[in-house]
Amino acid sequence: MSASAPSTLHRFAFGILIPSFLFLSNPARSQNFEGDSVIQVVEGRQGLAIGDLNGDGETTFVDLFLLSLYWQGDITQLESTSPAKHETDIAISRETILHFNGALDESTVNGNSIFAEFGGELLGTHLNLSPDHQTVTLFYNEPLPPSARIRVTVDGNRLKNDKGLLVDVDRDGFPGGVELIDFDTLTLTLLPGTSVFGRVFATELATVKGSTQSVNVPLEGVRISVDGLENVLFADTDALGNFRLEPAPAGAFFVHVDGRTVSESLIDGATVSTSFPNGYYYPYVGKKWESLPGRETNIGTLFLPLVIPGTLHPVSESQDTPIGFAGPVLAEHPEFAGAQAIVPADSLYADDGMRGGMVGMAPVPPDRMPGTLPSFMMPPILISVQTDGATNFDVPVPLCLPNLPDPLTGVPAPPGAKRALFSFNHDIGDFESVGFATVSQDGSLICTDPGV
Structure with a gap:
């Protein structure tokens, strides 16, 4: 919704209350029109489906008046999602993030209004609502299943904003609705002969004693692990900084390269113990790699920067x-x-x-x-x-x-x-x-x- 949206919404509300701005699909039935009738706000050139908003079993001008109240207020919408709808190759360790353009009523942010499923079965999750009440993060209690179609449901008929109005989750301009966010996780298939290898150096170069020549400093003990399978698929770098992950998933997969497991390094010509988080340490980073099925793949060289004491x-x-x-x-x-x-x-x-x-x-x-x-x-x-x-x-x-x-x-x-x-x-x-x-x-x- 653009920055000019609030004034546009107020103009819509004004149009709804003044019949000259309205076009009724069936004006002859002005006292009691069908629920699938459409009111077109001529000035805004936007169609709105009218329903039984007050729950009395009929669609009347009372519902039209309630609709005008909705439009006079700021309609809260689901603005964006991560992953996006129909996105593929999603890491099985990834959370789902929902961004709204207004604050939500915290009491309505729960497992009834926002939930995830796989194969029709609910997935264990916990929700985090940001302090400004505009972002909901859906964390999964267990890694998502690989090669799976995950569905996240956002039910705007149960989710309200901080003014008590239903949230427009499907972005049709009307409060309420249901948004289905489907995405596909990575295929973590292990094939014989599939491996990845590479090496990890410190970002900082070391000077050879007695010369001005600079050399790479290999990092021993860096843990490389596959996201979601950290305790099963991992490798550690050796004294030369080399690693080999075998077996490795075939195709695309995500890893974490964790330098916090390094115990010592060469710093300013001296061997210094490293200790996360208060001493010297090397960070951890997330990467997306891709292997060739049944073959070995050279990932190349990775550099990890030294974090010095007093940084955190x-x-x-x-x-x-x-x-x-x-x-x-x-x-x-x-x-x-x-x-x-x-x-x-x-x-x-x-x-x-x-x-x-x-x-x-x-x-x-x-x-x-x-x-x-x-x-x-x-x-x-x-x-x-x-x-x-x-x-x-x-x-x-x-x-x-x-x-x-x-x-x-x-x-x-x-x-x-x-x-x-x-x-x-x-x-x-x-x-x-x-x-x-x-x-x-x-x-x-x-x-x-x-x-x-």
Whole structure:
């Protein structure tokens, strides 16, 4: 719904109350018309099906009046879903997210109004409602079955907004309705001879003692596991950073590359113990890989950035929490001063519903990140947002980054300029555009636009 929608809705309501703006499909039966009759709001050029809104068994002008009251209020709609309807290759560990354009009545957000099924059987789930009551996350108690058609039902006849009105879940302009969201999970088939292999290095290079030559630092003990089958399909890197996952699912599948299991690393020429979350540690990242059935597939080289002590900070449940770079990072990169993320109050939560935790930011060199950037992307900076376990934010986290020179032109963006912001979506295993950011008036920072 566009920003002009509220005024449009009020104009519709005005038209409904003034007969000259109406076209009745059967005006001769003005006192008692059939339930499938249609009122067309001529000014808005939108048709609305009229039903028995007051439940008296008849469709009369009383129901028409009730309809006008609905239109005079702000109709809350289901705005978007993730996964989208008919989306395929969904990870069996993925949650379902429902975004609404208005606040919901918390008492109606339950297993009767929102539920999931496979093969006609209910799936065990638990629901999380965001603090602004506009986002519902459906977490599954067990991994979803592979090679399955999952159906999520959103019943707008049971779901209400914070004004007590039914929610328009099927986006037909009329309160209520039922929306069915069908999506297909990945096929996790194991075939003999199917394997993937690769290696994992630290993002940071090490200098060979007695020379100026830099070399890669292999990470031993990184755990690579298949999403949803973590205790069955996994591999650990050896002393050279090599791993081999065999057997591996045939075709597309999702993995987690977990650097938190590394026990030590070479840092500034010295072997240092690593300890998540308060000491030095390497993060975990989600990836989407694809194997060739019956063959071995080289995934290539992955880089994991070192997270230094002091990066993570507790976030508040009662007030917004500013998060900046750790002191040693600012000492090495003074141009990062002023950069920060503002974590909204009570917005961080884990899949089990536990709220709160710690959040931090760490810079990542674009050419040594846990994956490959799309060819069209040449960012001057990449930021890794780290947590101590929780992976969900109820609402967008406002972010301000240093306005660094463009890698191609060598010139930073001018004040007021817009730049696209991309984020790595672990659910789909790829980068996606999440909105725009604007350069500050003094030109030092580039900050996400409201709602991004």
